[in-house]
Amino acid sequence: IVREQMLKTLKVPNTGMAITLDLGEANDIHPKDKQGVGKRLALWALAKVYNQKNVVPSGPLPDGYEIAGEEVVLSFRHAAGLKANGEELKGFAIAGADQKWLTAKARIDGDQVIVWHPDIKQPKAVRYAWADNPDANLVNGAGLPASPFRTDSK
Structure with missing residues:
Protein backbone atom coordinates (compact mmCIF):
# COMPACT_ATOMS: atom_id res chain seq x y z
CA ILE A 1 0.00 0.00 0.00
CA VAL A 2 2.87 2.39 0.76
CA ARG A 3 4.31 1.93 -2.74
CA GLU A 4 0.89 2.51 -4.29
CA GLN A 5 0.51 5.77 -2.39
CA MET A 6 3.97 6.84 -3.55
CA LEU A 7 2.88 6.31 -7.16
CA LYS A 8 -0.20 8.46 -6.54
CA THR A 9 1.97 11.36 -5.35
CA LEU A 10 3.47 11.58 -8.84
CA LYS A 11 0.25 13.32 -9.92
CA VAL A 12 1.38 16.34 -7.90
CA PRO A 13 3.43 18.74 -10.06
CA ASN A 14 7.20 18.75 -9.51
CA THR A 15 7.33 15.51 -7.55
CA GLY A 16 9.47 12.49 -8.32
CA MET A 17 10.26 9.08 -6.96
CA ALA A 18 13.39 6.96 -6.77
CA ILE A 19 12.50 3.30 -7.25
CA THR A 20 14.78 1.33 -4.94
CA LEU A 21 13.41 -2.22 -5.05
CA ASP A 22 16.82 -3.59 -5.96
CA LEU A 23 18.64 -1.58 -3.28
CA GLY A 24 16.53 -2.55 -0.28
CA GLU A 25 16.96 -5.07 2.48
CA ALA A 26 14.50 -7.92 3.04
CA ASN A 27 14.32 -7.13 6.76
CA ASP A 28 14.47 -3.31 6.72
CA ILE A 29 12.37 -0.75 4.88
CA HIS A 30 15.35 1.63 4.77
CA PRO A 31 17.99 0.63 2.21
CA LYS A 32 21.59 0.59 3.44
CA ASP A 33 22.79 1.76 0.02
CA LYS A 34 22.14 5.48 0.56
CA GLN A 35 24.40 6.49 -2.34
CA GLY A 36 22.32 4.41 -4.75
CA VAL A 37 19.16 6.12 -3.53
CA GLY A 38 20.80 9.53 -3.81
CA LYS A 39 22.00 8.84 -7.36
CA ARG A 40 18.48 7.90 -8.44
CA LEU A 41 17.00 11.01 -6.88
CA ALA A 42 19.71 13.05 -8.62
CA LEU A 43 18.74 11.53 -11.99
CA TRP A 44 15.18 12.76 -11.48
CA ALA A 45 16.40 16.25 -10.53
CA LEU A 46 18.77 16.44 -13.51
CA ALA A 47 16.01 15.47 -15.93
CA LYS A 48 13.07 17.36 -14.45
CA VAL A 49 14.56 20.38 -12.68
CA TYR A 50 17.61 21.02 -14.86
CA ASN A 51 15.98 19.80 -18.09
CA GLN A 52 18.84 17.52 -19.11
CA LYS A 53 17.20 15.66 -21.99
CA ASN A 54 19.75 12.84 -22.15
CA VAL A 55 19.07 11.70 -18.55
CA VAL A 56 16.56 8.93 -17.82
CA PRO A 57 14.79 10.16 -14.67
CA SER A 58 13.24 6.93 -13.47
CA GLY A 59 12.69 3.26 -13.94
CA PRO A 60 9.56 2.19 -15.82
Whole structure:
Protein backbone atom coordinates (compact mmCIF):
# COMPACT_ATOMS: atom_id res chain seq x y z
CA ILE A 1 0.00 0.00 0.00
CA VAL A 2 2.87 2.39 0.76
CA ARG A 3 4.31 1.93 -2.74
CA GLU A 4 0.89 2.51 -4.29
CA GLN A 5 0.51 5.77 -2.39
CA MET A 6 3.97 6.84 -3.55
CA LEU A 7 2.88 6.31 -7.16
CA LYS A 8 -0.20 8.46 -6.54
CA THR A 9 1.97 11.36 -5.35
CA LEU A 10 3.47 11.58 -8.84
CA LYS A 11 0.25 13.32 -9.92
CA VAL A 12 1.38 16.34 -7.90
CA PRO A 13 3.43 18.74 -10.06
CA ASN A 14 7.20 18.75 -9.51
CA THR A 15 7.33 15.51 -7.55
CA GLY A 16 9.47 12.49 -8.32
CA MET A 17 10.26 9.08 -6.96
CA ALA A 18 13.39 6.96 -6.77
CA ILE A 19 12.50 3.30 -7.25
CA THR A 20 14.78 1.33 -4.94
CA LEU A 21 13.41 -2.22 -5.05
CA ASP A 22 16.82 -3.59 -5.96
CA LEU A 23 18.64 -1.58 -3.28
CA GLY A 24 16.53 -2.55 -0.28
CA GLU A 25 16.96 -5.07 2.48
CA ALA A 26 14.50 -7.92 3.04
CA ASN A 27 14.32 -7.13 6.76
CA ASP A 28 14.47 -3.31 6.72
CA ILE A 29 12.37 -0.75 4.88
CA HIS A 30 15.35 1.63 4.77
CA PRO A 31 17.99 0.63 2.21
CA LYS A 32 21.59 0.59 3.44
CA ASP A 33 22.79 1.76 0.02
CA LYS A 34 22.14 5.48 0.56
CA GLN A 35 24.40 6.49 -2.34
CA GLY A 36 22.32 4.41 -4.75
CA VAL A 37 19.16 6.12 -3.53
CA GLY A 38 20.80 9.53 -3.81
CA LYS A 39 22.00 8.84 -7.36
CA ARG A 40 18.48 7.90 -8.44
CA LEU A 41 17.00 11.01 -6.88
CA ALA A 42 19.71 13.05 -8.62
CA LEU A 43 18.74 11.53 -11.99
CA TRP A 44 15.18 12.76 -11.48
CA ALA A 45 16.40 16.25 -10.53
CA LEU A 46 18.77 16.44 -13.51
CA ALA A 47 16.01 15.47 -15.93
CA LYS A 48 13.07 17.36 -14.45
CA VAL A 49 14.56 20.38 -12.68
CA TYR A 50 17.61 21.02 -14.86
CA ASN A 51 15.98 19.80 -18.09
CA GLN A 52 18.84 17.52 -19.11
CA LYS A 53 17.20 15.66 -21.99
CA ASN A 54 19.75 12.84 -22.15
CA VAL A 55 19.07 11.70 -18.55
CA VAL A 56 16.56 8.93 -17.82
CA PRO A 57 14.79 10.16 -14.67
CA SER A 58 13.24 6.93 -13.47
CA GLY A 59 12.69 3.26 -13.94
CA PRO A 60 9.56 2.19 -15.82
CA LEU A 61 6.33 3.60 -14.40
CA PRO A 62 2.91 2.14 -15.25
CA ASP A 63 1.10 4.16 -17.90
CA GLY A 64 -1.96 2.07 -18.68
CA TYR A 65 -3.05 -1.36 -19.75
CA GLU A 66 -5.32 -3.07 -22.24
CA ILE A 67 -6.92 -6.48 -22.01
CA ALA A 68 -6.42 -8.23 -25.34
CA GLY A 69 -8.16 -11.59 -25.26
CA GLU A 70 -6.29 -13.84 -22.83
CA GLU A 71 -3.44 -11.36 -22.37
CA VAL A 72 -2.93 -8.04 -20.65
CA VAL A 73 -0.76 -5.49 -22.46
CA LEU A 74 1.00 -3.10 -20.08
CA SER A 75 2.39 0.27 -21.14
CA PHE A 76 5.05 2.24 -19.29
CA ARG A 77 6.70 5.65 -19.15
CA HIS A 78 10.53 5.65 -19.11
CA ALA A 79 10.41 2.29 -20.87
CA ALA A 80 13.05 2.60 -23.60
CA GLY A 81 15.11 -0.57 -23.71
CA LEU A 82 12.92 -2.67 -21.42
CA LYS A 83 14.63 -5.86 -20.34
CA ALA A 84 14.52 -8.55 -17.68
CA ASN A 85 17.94 -7.89 -16.18
CA GLY A 86 19.42 -10.76 -18.19
CA GLU A 87 16.98 -13.36 -16.90
CA GLU A 88 13.47 -14.59 -17.53
CA LEU A 89 10.99 -11.84 -16.73
CA LYS A 90 9.51 -12.32 -13.26
CA GLY A 91 7.45 -10.52 -10.67
CA PHE A 92 4.05 -10.49 -12.38
CA ALA A 93 0.78 -11.93 -11.10
CA ILE A 94 -2.56 -12.10 -12.91
CA ALA A 95 -6.16 -12.73 -11.88
CA GLY A 96 -9.53 -13.25 -13.48
CA ALA A 97 -12.90 -12.15 -12.11
CA ASP A 98 -12.47 -14.52 -9.15
CA GLN A 99 -9.48 -12.44 -7.94
CA LYS A 100 -7.37 -15.58 -7.44
CA TRP A 101 -3.83 -14.45 -8.12
CA LEU A 102 -1.49 -16.71 -10.09
CA THR A 103 2.15 -16.21 -10.97
CA ALA A 104 2.00 -14.90 -14.52
CA LYS A 105 4.06 -15.50 -17.60
CA ALA A 106 5.35 -12.29 -19.15
CA ARG A 107 7.29 -11.19 -22.19
CA ILE A 108 8.64 -7.88 -23.37
CA ASP A 109 7.40 -6.49 -26.68
CA GLY A 110 9.23 -3.25 -27.40
CA ASP A 111 8.25 -0.78 -24.69
CA GLN A 112 5.36 -2.91 -23.45
CA VAL A 113 5.00 -6.07 -21.38
CA ILE A 114 2.51 -8.80 -22.29
CA VAL A 115 1.22 -10.81 -19.30
CA TRP A 116 -0.83 -14.04 -19.28
CA HIS A 117 -1.46 -17.36 -17.58
CA PRO A 118 -2.71 -20.44 -19.45
CA ASP A 119 -5.42 -21.08 -16.83
CA ILE A 120 -6.90 -17.56 -17.02
CA LYS A 121 -8.97 -17.08 -20.15
CA GLN A 122 -10.48 -13.71 -19.20
CA PRO A 123 -7.91 -11.71 -17.25
CA LYS A 124 -9.11 -8.76 -15.20
CA ALA A 125 -6.03 -7.45 -13.39
CA VAL A 126 -2.25 -7.62 -13.15
CA ARG A 127 0.17 -6.85 -10.34
CA TYR A 128 3.91 -6.34 -10.51
CA ALA A 129 6.31 -6.72 -7.58
CA TRP A 130 3.32 -6.65 -5.26
CA ALA A 131 4.91 -8.13 -2.13
CA ASP A 132 6.95 -7.04 0.88
CA ASN A 133 10.20 -8.35 -0.62
CA PRO A 134 9.39 -9.01 -4.28
CA ASP A 135 11.41 -11.13 -6.68
CA ALA A 136 11.05 -8.88 -9.72
CA ASN A 137 13.47 -7.89 -12.45
CA LEU A 138 11.93 -5.54 -15.04
CA VAL A 139 14.30 -2.65 -15.81
CA ASN A 140 14.67 -0.06 -18.56
CA GLY A 141 17.69 0.43 -20.80
CA ALA A 142 19.34 2.60 -18.14
CA GLY A 143 19.15 -0.35 -15.73
CA LEU A 144 16.61 1.36 -13.47
CA PRO A 145 13.99 -0.96 -11.95
CA ALA A 146 10.26 -0.72 -12.63
CA SER A 147 7.93 0.50 -9.93
CA PRO A 148 5.61 -1.96 -8.19
CA PHE A 149 2.00 -1.46 -9.27
CA ARG A 150 -1.39 -3.06 -9.62
CA THR A 151 -4.14 -2.50 -12.16
CA ASP A 152 -6.90 -3.41 -9.70
CA SER A 153 -6.53 -0.39 -7.38
CA LYS A 154 -9.56 1.70 -6.69
